[in-house]
Amino acid sequence: MTVYQRLLNIQTQKGAGYLILIDPDKISPATLPAIIENGIQAGVDAFLVGGSLLLTPHFDAFIEQFKKYSKDRPVIIFPGGVHQVSRHADAILFLSLLSGRNPDHLIGTQVLAAPIIHQMKLEAISTAYLLIESGEVTSAEFMSGTRPLPRKKPEIAVAHALTAEYFGFKFIYLEGGSGAKHSVPEEIISAINHHVKVPLIVGGGIRTPEEALQKVAAGASFIVTGNVLEKSDNQHLAHDFAAAIHQKG
Numbered sequence: 001m002t003v004y005q006r007l008l009n010i011q012t013q014k015g016a017g018y019l020i021l022i023d024p025d026k027i028s029p030a031t032l033p034a035i036i037e038n039g040i041q042a043g044v045d046a047f048l049v050g051g052s053l054l055l056t057p058h059f060d061a062f063i064e065q066f067k068k069y070s071k072d073r074p075v076i077i078f079p080g081g082v083h084q085v086s087r088h089a090d091a092i093l094f095l096s097l098l099s100g101r102n103p104d105h106l107i108g109t110q111v112l113a114a115p116i117i118h119q120m121k122l123e124a125i126s127t128a129y130l131l132i133e134s135g136e137v138t139s140a141e142f143m144s145g146t147r148p149l150p151r152k153k154p155e156i157a158v159a160h161a162l163t164a165e166y167f168g169f170k171f172i173y174l175e176g177g178s179g180a181k182h183s184v185p186e187e188i189i190s191a192i193n194h195h196v197k198v199p200l201i202v203g204g205g206i207r208t209p210e211e212a213l214q215k216v217a218a219g220a221s222f223i224v225t226g227n228v229l230e231k232s233d234n235q236h237l238a239h240d241f242a243a244a245i246h247q248k249g
């Protein structure tokens with residue numbers, strides 16, 4: 001079964017899925033096994049690995065190491081650039097930054113990466129990536145040189161989501177940005193959910209299980225948390241996030 005199909009099944013069975021994003025720059029090799037195990041025990045459905053600005057030159061080795069501890073949970077690359085590929089991963093979100101007007105991030109980088117992904121036999125899951133304004137300039141916004149969609153104009157976000165659906169993207173990722181001041185507003189999630197059937201991944205600045213639950217109630221199919229679990233004091237929150245997100249238990 002493909003990773004994509006597994007994710008769809010999770011959505012059907014649990015109501016929504018929980019994805020933990022791991023930034024290789026922020027995790028030491030010594031703490032990695034415990035962080036992964038904590039996520040698995042908490043009930044995470046899959047791990048995303050990557051970031052919009054990644055400094056580690058050891059991405060491939062990091063993924064290889066990751067796979068030793070992730071058991072049956074898919075490890076999916078969430079790439080910030082063409083250098084973030086690894087044959088050790090289970091799949092890659094094949095992103096196009098559809099909210100932007102920078103041709104490099106709409107199609108250029110993808111054309112460079114596609115033959116490598118093909119050679120690695122990596123499952124590519126086409127994902128429309130929509131950056132949503134979140135209060136401050138985020139790394140994704142700065143690094144991509146694109147403007148996010150206005151958070152108070154759901155109709156603009158809906159137009160982009162419809163475009164993603166008509167293009168045939170498998171997922172739409174609504175992104176506030178790593179460590180966003182404000183997460184993606186429920187108004188935008190529900191407006192998009194009302195118009196398109198493509199499953200919605202929502203991430204960026206989600207800090208509490210209650211906030212995650214609100215996103216699910218508004219129509220998110222998958223919730224991503226990253227920063228909040230990077231603090232060792234917050235590890236217990238993974239369980240609460242999973243419980244809030246898995247509405248069907």
Ligand code: 1GP
Pocket residue numbers: 021175176177178179180202203204205206224225226227228
């Ligand atoms: C960032 O959506 C992810 O790309 C997760 O964001 O780190 O703010 O949870 P946080």
